[in-house]
Amino acid sequence: MNVESWPEWSKLLDSEKKPFKQKMTTEKVEYEKKRVRM
Numbered sequence: 001m002n003v004e005s006w007p008e009w010s011k012l013l014d015s016e017k018k019p020f021k022q023k024m025t026t027e028k029v030e031y032e033k034k035r036v037r038m
Helices: 007-011 014-037
Strands: none
Touching: none
16 A cells, blocks of 8 residues: 555645554554454
8 A cells, every 4th residue: 555656645744744654554553463363
């Protein structure tokens, strides 16, 4: 999943990008954990 390729991404301010990336990473990790448990 490459967020940088989204058209909306380039419109975001740098200050918005960091928390957003953090959130995406956290969600991805949580998703991976759930998958491993199955």
